[in-house]
Amino acid sequence: MxxxxxxxxxxxxxxxxxxxxxxxxxxxxxxxxxxxxxxxxxxxxxxxxxxxxxxxxxxxxxxxxxxxxxxxxxxxxxxxxxxxxxxxxxxxxxxxxxxxxxxxxxxxxxxxxxxxxxxxxxxxxxxxxxxxxxxxxxxTLQASEDKSSVKKRRATLTLSSERDHKLAMIAESKGIEVSLLISEVLDRWLSRQKNPEQIDIS
Known part of the structure; x- marks a missing residue:
């Protein structure tokens, strides 16, 4: 069926x-x-x-x-x-x-x-x-700005060989890296902007 x-x-x-x-x-x-x-x-x-x-x-x-x-x-x-x-x-x-x-x-x-x-x-x-x-x-814009900022910082921190040598000696006497010494100097300089004084890094 x-x-x-x-x-x-x-x-x-x-x-x-x-x-x-x-x-x-x-x-x-x-x-x-x-x-x-x-x-x-x-x-x-x-x-x-x-x-x-x-x-x-x-x-x-x-x-x-x-x-x-x-x-x-x-x-x-x-x-x-x-x-x-x-x-x-x-x-x-x-x-x-x-x-x-x-x-x-x-x-x-x-x-x-x-x-x-x-x-x-x-x-x-x-x-x-x-x-x-x-x-x-x-x-892309941020990356471009970052590169530009780094270039500006590098240009600003271009040192003569005599100053570079002096920084290296001071950093060695303090037992720190040159980059850390530069950071310390910049920090002190920025904190004294209201009352500018000559910065002694020795």
């Missing part, structure tokens, strides 16, 4: 009108979160905002970037509360209770802290790319 398969009746799909309604509701809830004054919110209220924004982020019902910025802003304010009030526990523990990974929460915060940079982006991936480019640029 041949068994016939029962045809499964497909579940009713959400109509386009219903999907639009869901999208509008999600957008409204995010707009409500964006207009809240979170600076006066307590930790429970901030937790509620973070959860709601994170849910919106995961549901893709609204702009992922906007949801991430709302969550990030609430997390930044919450972290400040933990910094000023040590008795309420640890920020990381609080975040873990929200059911959000540490990496995700810190990504939200980075986006919120760099809103002026990521606001030019239309999508979350564009925002993350802009942020990565900005960080790379900052690192």
């Amino acid at each position: 041949v068994k016939t398969k029962k045809l499964s009746i497909p579940k009713a799909r959400t109509s386009a009108l219903k999907q639009q309604d869901n999208f509008a509701q999600a957008a409204d809830s995010l707009e409500h979160l964006q207009t809240q004054d979170l600076s006066k919110a307590n930790l429970n209220e901030l937790a509620s905002v973070v959860r709601e924004a994170h849910d919106s982020f995961q549901s893709h019902m609204v702009s992922a970037l906007e949801a991430a910025l709302v969550a990030g802003n609430a997390l930044v304010i919450a972290k400040e509360k933990f910094l000023y009030d040590r008795e309420i526990g640890g920020f990381r523990g609080w975040v873990s209770e929200l059911g959000i990974s540490r990496a995700t929460s810190y990504r939200y915060m980075k986006l919120a802290q760099n809103r002026d940079i990521v606001s030019q982006a239309e999508t979350l991936s564009d925002a993350l790319e802009l942020l990565a480019r900005h960080k790379a640029g900052q690192r």
Whole structure:
């Protein structure tokens, strides 16, 4: 006897009108979160905002970037509360209770802290790319400034062979390295800037 398969009746799909309604509701809830004054919110209220924004982020019902910025802003304010009030526990523990990974929460915060940079982006991936480019640029600039600073210090500390020899002898008599002796001399010189005096290194 041949068994016939029962045809499964497909579940009713959400109509386009219903999907639009869901999208509008999600957008409204995010707009409500964006207009809240979170600076006066307590930790429970901030937790509620973070959860709601994170849910919106995961549901893709609204702009992922906007949801991430709302969550990030609430997390930044919450972290400040933990910094000023040590008795309420640890920020990381609080975040873990929200059911959000540490990496995700810190990504939200980075986006919120760099809103002026990521606001030019239309999508979350564009925002993350802009942020990565900005960080790379900052690192390059810092490295360039560090090299320039080192060059300036080296140029300033260029000594004649006679002075170099004298420093080496004084350092040897004190039982220290020349670099440490120079540091001591500079420290004394900086401390006497208000009342300049000739520094005796002997």
